[in-house]
Every structure is written in C-alpha cells, then in structure tokens.
Amino acid sequence: MKLYIETMGCPKNLNDSEGAAGIWEASGNEITEDPADADAIMVNTCGFINDAKQESIDTIFDMARFISESVGNGSGGERKLLIVSGCLSQRYGDELADEMPEADIFIGVNDYEKLPQLVGRHKAMMAESDGKAGQTRMFSDPYGSGNCRFEEFSARKTGENPYSATLRIAEGCDNCCAYCVIPQIRGGYRSRPMENIVEEAAKLASKGCRELILIAQDVTEYGRDLYGKLMLPELLRRLCRVDGIRWIRLMYCYEDKITDELIDVVASEEKICHYMDIPLQHISDNVLRAMNRRSTSESIRDTIGRLRKAIPDIHIRTTMIVGFPGETDEDMDELLDFVGETRFERLGVFAYSREEGTVAGDMEDQIDEEVKAARVDAVMRLQMEISREVNEAKKGRIVQVMVDGTDEEGAYLGRTCYDAPEIDNTVIFDADRTLVPGDMVQVRVIDAFDYDLVGELVDTTEEEENESAK
Numbered sequence: 001m002k003l004y005i006e007t008m009g010c011p012k013n014l015n016d017s018e019g020a021a022g023i024w025e026a027s028g029n030e031i032t033e034d035p036a037d038a039d040a041i042m043v044n045t046c047g048f049i050n051d052a053k054q055e056s057i058d059t060i061f062d063m064a065r066f067i068s069e070s071v072g073n074g075s076g077g078e079r080k081l082l083i084v085s086g087c088l089s090q091r092y093g094d095e096l097a098d099e100m101p102e103a104d105i106f107i108g109v110n111d112y113e114k115l116p117q118l119v120g121r122h123k124a125m126m127a128e129s130d131g132k133a134g135q136t137r138m139f140s141d142p143y144g145s146g147n148c149r150f151e152e153f154s155a156r157k158t159g160e161n162p163y164s165a166t167l168r169i170a171e172g173c174d175n176c177c178a179y180c181v182i183p184q185i186r187g188g189y190r191s192r193p194m195e196n197i198v199e200e201a202a203k204l205a206s207k208g209c210r211e212l213i214l215i216a217q218d219v220t221e222y223g224r225d226l227y228g229k230l231m232l233p234e235l236l237r238r239l240c241r242v243d244g245i246r247w248i249r250l251m252y253c254y255e256d257k258i259t260d261e262l263i264d265v266v267a268s269e270e271k272i273c274h275y276m277d278i279p280l281q282h283i284s285d286n287v288l289r290a291m292n293r294r295s296t297s298e299s300i301r302d303t304i305g306r307l308r309k310a311i312p313d314i315h316i317r318t319t320m321i322v323g324f325p326g327e328t329d330e331d332m333d334e335l336l337d338f339v340g341e342t343r344f345e346r347l348g349v350f351a352y353s354r355e356e357g358t359v360a361g362d363m364e365d366q367i368d369e370e371v372k373a374a375r376v377d378a379v380m381r382l383q384m385e386i387s388r389e390v391n392e393a394k395k396g397r398i399v400q401v402m403v404d405g406t407d408e409e410g411a412y413l414g415r416t417c418y419d420a421p422e423i424d425n426t427v428i429f430d431a432d433r434t435l436v437p438g439d440m441v442q443v444r445v446i447d448a449f450d451y452d453l454v455g456e457l458v459d460t461t462e463e464e465e466n467e468s469a470k
Helices: 011-026 050-068 087-099 112-128 182-186 194-206 232-240 260-268 285-290 297-310 329-342 369-392 460-469
Strands: 002-007 040-045 081-086 105-107 136-138 164-168 211-215 247-250 272-277 315-322 346-351 398-406 412-415 426-430 440-448 452-457
Touching: 002 011, 011 040, 011 081, 011 112, 011 164, 011 211, 040 050, 040 087, 050 081, 050 087, 081 087, 081 112, 087 105, 087 136, 087 182, 105 112, 112 136, 164 194, 194 232, 232 247, 232 260, 260 272, 260 297, 315 329, 315 369, 329 369, 346 369, 369 440, 398 426, 398 452, 426 440
Parallel strands: 002 040, 040 081, 081 105, 105 136, 164 211, 211 247, 247 272, 272 315, 315 346, 426 452
Antiparallel strands: 398 412, 398 440, 412 426, 440 452
C-alpha cells in the first residue's frame, strides 16, 4: 500500500511524520509524495491554538473531498483511506471522530508504531463488510503506564537528502503553563537516553546531514528526569564530536534553565549556531505570574544580558503572547518598551488563544479579539523596523549560507546560521555554478529587507583573501 502524509504544525509534528513514514516503509509498504498515487492519506494535525486547529480541520475536509472525487483511483482500485493523526486527534479523540465520519482511522501522537497494523486490520474489515467498516480509533493515554519513559521510533524516513534534520531529545512537558494543552496531549517530560540521540545524529550525518535542529517541548529541561540533573550542555558536547555535522541549532529553550554552563558551551563549541530560540511570552511580571511562567522580568533581562555578553553575535528568537486574560494597557506598554529596548533579532507574536481544559481558559477578564489583533499589530510593526535595521547592518558582510533550494526565477535561497528553516530569514543570491540543497557557500550581502537578505556569491579566492586580512 502507498501512503501520503500531510503534516501540519511545528517541527515536532514533522519529526512524528518522518517516524510514521519510516515505520510504514519498514512494514513493507510505500510512501508517496503524490496524494493521487496513494491508497491512504494521513493528515498529521496540530491542536495547539484555534488557528492551527481550524487549519487542520480544513485540511482533513479538503482531503476527504479529494478522496470522494477519486473513488477507485487507489493502486488496488479501492477507495482511498483517510487517516487522521497527531495532536488534534489525540486531544479531541472520539469527539472529533464522531464529527468526521468521512475519516476511516483516527490515531493519537503515541500510536504511530501501530499504524501499519491498524490500516491492515481496517482494510480486512472493509473487505469482509463490502467496504463498510466504520471507523478505527486508537488514542493511547500519554500518561499511561507505557509512557513513563521516552518511546523510540523503530524507524524514521528523512528523505533522499536530509542535509537539515530535526533531532528529538525529549517528549512531553512538565511546565504546565496556564494557556497550554501540550502536557494533556503529549504527557509528562521524558528525556531520551543520550546514547540514542548521539547514535541517531551519527546515522543522520552518514546520510549527508549537516544541520541538526534539537527539538523538544523544552530542550533545556533535558536530562533532569533521566540523570538527576540538567544535561543539555553535556549532550551538546557529545553531538559536536559527530563527524559531518556543521551546525547544531537549539529550539524551545526555557529562560529559567539557561545556565552559565550552557552559555559557555554555546560560546565555545564551533558547531553550535549562535542562535537560540527562547519563547519568553511576555515581560510583565503580572502577566508572567498569571501564565504560570517561572521567569520574571528581572531573570529574563539577566539571561539576555549574559547571553549577549558571552556571545556578542548571538541571534535570539523569541515569541510573545498578547491579549492574555487580564493583560492591561500598562502591561502592553511594558512589553512594547521591552521589545524596543532589547531589539530581538527574531521575534514572532501571537494573540492569546482561549483553549478549553486550560487554567487560562477559565480565567475572567478575557480580552476582546479586536484588542488582541491591535496589540499583535503594534508589536509586529515595531519588530519589523528592528528586523530591517538588524538586516541593514549586515550589508557588505560576507556570511556563510546553507543552500535550501531555488525560487521560481532560479535564484538560490539559503540561510545563515542565525536562521532556522521555514521560520526565519532567507538569503537570496545568484551563483555562476550549480548548487544543491545542503551546500554551504560564502555570500556577500548587498541588500536588505524587513526579513530577507540579498547577496552575491563570493569565489574561493576572494574568501581566502578576506580571511587572511582579518
């Protein structure tokens, strides 16, 4: 059977889809990149905030319509199956399945190992009942007895050229922020054994991977449950010894666990990108307390100061949530002042999404959607100016760029070490030779925009002359 996977949401979901694809192929089946060629279509959903939920629901119905219009077009001449997986499926379970009779199979985030078996069983039931098998549902409890430790995927499919790949180091979360449903979906924090992480990194490197993107709900919490202390610095040291890896990128770092040891490792190890994703969410102590965040205004400023002192060129990515219940105009002014003063190199902002089953969802003083939208706009307008000024300062510099591909006009698209794929800035440049994704080249920045840079390829001789002149 051939399976097509449509992935919604964050890099952690992409990692799940790669695991599902590997498990599917290991069972003797095939993965296809063309839904028209598939016998089954799986939508790996996101269920974090309302916009993501709606996008996932819309995609499920889009695929249902596609299947209804292509009945009998599977490789076996049978109707294509529709599978729903991921966070939305895990979170709403039977309720979602009841509302979507168009879908055949629903599974949660902990059930990808069972996917081939579930599909095979469902196909057998269809054959026995003249194509009317009802629904198959499987939602394993993330807090169940089998989920007290990290569960490894038995296989993973990363594509033909995995020059940049995520590396999951933990699952679940214990932070219990007031607005977040992730612990309910993914369960408690479970660190992955260090030797398994390093082994996978070496396998990825052997396939041509040059960039490792470390992911978890909170990478800075790594190791406390498994080893009795925070072990991210030691993990990074070991990953830096893996031959072939050029960049190691840190995503989802919690400010209260960014230790001096971690900062020292990032500063001293050449392979670790001078980039750190730190979702701060706010700066007002009133809002931070209401969010049940462990950070304070003082600790946030101190951590940013320590990072920039030890690593002068570090690019900090953060996210902010505006419109949280009870957020006042004064809280918002404080946030705007902080963004203006701190000048984050990368920043995203979200309007607070009221989620059922969360502490914040039951809070009073919920804020009007129009007010939220205005506050998002205010932060983004300010950040756009900052981003352009940060980019303007790079004009004339020579930067190392990892090639990601080309645009419609044939120009090359790439990223610096300060940019995560599909999240941050892009470098657009021409080249007089053929490049492929994963190539690393030197580019001189000749123009700058709000979120992108334009450059020209630097030949090897000029690059060497610039290095000797430093």
